Amino acid sequence: MAHNTPKKASPEDWHPADIKAALEKKGWTLRALAAHHGIKGSSSLSHTFERSFPLNEKRIADALGVPVQEIWPSRYHPDGTKKPRGLRGAIASAATRKCTADACQRNGNELARA
Structure with missing residues (x-):
């Protein structure tokens, strides 16, 4: 049971x-x-x-x-x-990730400098 x-x-x-x-x-x-x-x-x-x-x-x-x-x-x-959880958490964690060269060019963003 x-x-x-x-x-x-x-x-x-x-x-x-x-x-x-x-x-x-x-x-x-x-x-x-x-x-x-x-x-x-x-x-x-x-x-x-x-x-x-x-x-x-x-x-x-x-x-x-x-x-x-x-x-x-x-x-x-x-x-x-x-x-933050759910969609808010995903957006927050995505915002803290660094942009790769390819992804930044596709999104029209500048490459994040470390």
């Missing part, structure tokens, strides 16, 4: 079970934390384990008393700013 266990988004992120255990040590459950913030069910908080929801990530981190970048280092820079 297969079990539906939540998967970690990244190897360096805390495991969902570790987050839940840390919340319980602080006296919180996902349901109680959701109710505290006026959320009807705990499912939106539990979805944070699989996908990035910055507001819910902040709520969980605040309840634990740790910075969000400690719990989800794959989602945040060390200074706590959000890492």
